[in-house]
Amino acid sequence: MFAVLKSGGKQYKVQAGDVLRVEKLNAAAGEKVQFNEILMVGSTLGAPLVEGACVQAEVIDQIKADKVVTYVKRRRKHSSQRTRGHRQQLTLLRVTDVLEKGAGKSNVKAAVGARTKDDVVAAKPAKAKKPAKKDAAAEKPAADATEA
Template sequence: MFAVLKTGGKQYKVQSGDVLRVEKLAVAAGEKIQFNEILMVGSTVGAPLVEGAAVQAEVIDQIKGEKLINFVKRRRKHSSKRTKGHRQQLTLLRITDILEKGADASGVKAAVGASLARKEAHGAGSTAAPKAAAAKKAAPAAAAGADDLTAINGVGPAAAKKLVEAGITSFAALAAVDVDTFDAVKVKADWVDQAKALAK
């Protein structure tokens, strides 16, 4: 029996026992992995994937492909030429099993590309931490019964932060501000008028 699997943006027709070179996966040599994006098993074609099917493989090694030379030269431009080499990072696999059904219950680790694994690792650290910090900063203000000062036209997050630092956390407090004498933030007269309307 054969199957057609998809990994690294490419499709491979495989049978049990085949040795395959695919784009680098985030696995170590000797691990057993499972490909869940199966386009075809035997004569069964999926739309777009075959439900419950999988291809299991054992990782032989992490290797590099053959060296490719990229040479660029622009004619009649004496100093315009560039040589660049590249060796693609690959994972060497041996296909062990082709499952037509029951892929979810197999308990084998799903194959994940190395670039996707890096994105998930960096994305979790870079976006989750600032969001958590922003939520922590917003929580005390909301708990104290503060109003959302950015609801006033012309007051952005930076101006709202300066107003809060100056002790103005509600529409009523902003409505009571004297525009001429208040020095902490340059308060506009229309902000005070809008705050009076919102404080009612």
């Protein structure tokens, strides 16, 4: 039986025994993880998700993808060049089970994406500002007006 799961903004068609490369998950090698966002299981189509379905997988390793090199060159009088490289972090998984029902009863950790530094900064609550102290000079004219 196959399933279509959603992880890291992408969709994957998997069945038991498949090896899969997904966006980095917050799990160590050897751990079991469970994907709960299942779009389709066999002939059952979700609207948008199939209730109670899950795909369980074992983390093989945390890897990096091949390097992608971008080269930018500005033309004419500027003679500016820039080369950048990027290696996306991935998680290598082996799918162990595809379950149509019983996702809530299994005691397997949910597959959650790894947080980046930007997410951690955005998640911190902003410090509450203390109210500004009122100036004593500003209060005196109000007191003089009440005496008159």
